[in-house]
Amino acid sequence: MYAENILEHYKHPHNHGTLEKRSIDYRENNPLCGDVITIYLLIENEKVKDIRFVGQGCAISQAATSLLTDEIKGKSIEEIKKLDKDFVLDLLGVEISPARMKCALLGIKTLKLAIYDYLLKQDKKANEKDFEVEDA
Numbered sequence: 186m187y188a189e190n191i192l193e194h195y196k197h198p199h200n201h202g203t204l205e206k207r208s209i210d211y212r213e214n215n216p217l218c219g220d221v222i223t224i225y226l227l228i229e230n231e232k233v234k235d236i237r238f239v240g241q242g243c244a245i246s247q248a249a250t251s252l253l254t255d256e257i258k259g260k261s262i263e264e265i266k267k268l269d270k271d272f273v274l275d276l277l278g279v280e281i282s283p284a285r286m287k288c289a290l291l292g293i294k295t296l297k298l299a300i301y302d303y304l305l306k307q308d309k310k311a312n313e314k315d316f317e318v319e320d321a
């Protein structure tokens with residue numbers, strides 16, 4: 186049903202766990218499927234120095250987040266702001282049906298909302314629109 190690398194990431198997720206020393210953690214869920222993701226970020230000099238996640242749910246949601254976290258370490262807030270749906274779909278490399286789109290995008294939504302929440306807590310200016318992920 187799924188490509189080999191998706192099952193592999195689902196069974197052995199990368200960057201799995203929590204960060205004791207962290208700048209922000211953020212939890213988001215996809216009620217349509219029951220997927221839950223919590224992302225932990227350590228941010229230094231406007232860059233992601235470290236990232237971990239924990240979650241539960243379907244293979245697509247967990248594998249997409251695992252694949253995403255591999256790409257995020259070292260990226261700046263500005264770079265992450267620009268990541269979109271296509272970035273995640275390219276990482277997954279398989280056709281995602283409209284019904285599973287919210288599963289595939291839960292990780293990137295959680296990541297971008299975590300960054301948004303971080304900026305607000307730093308009293309930095311942030312526009313929520315810049316951190317939304319189009320899923321249609």
Ligand SMILES: [Zn+2]
Pocket residue numbers: 215218219220242243244245246287288
């Ligand atoms: Zn799901």
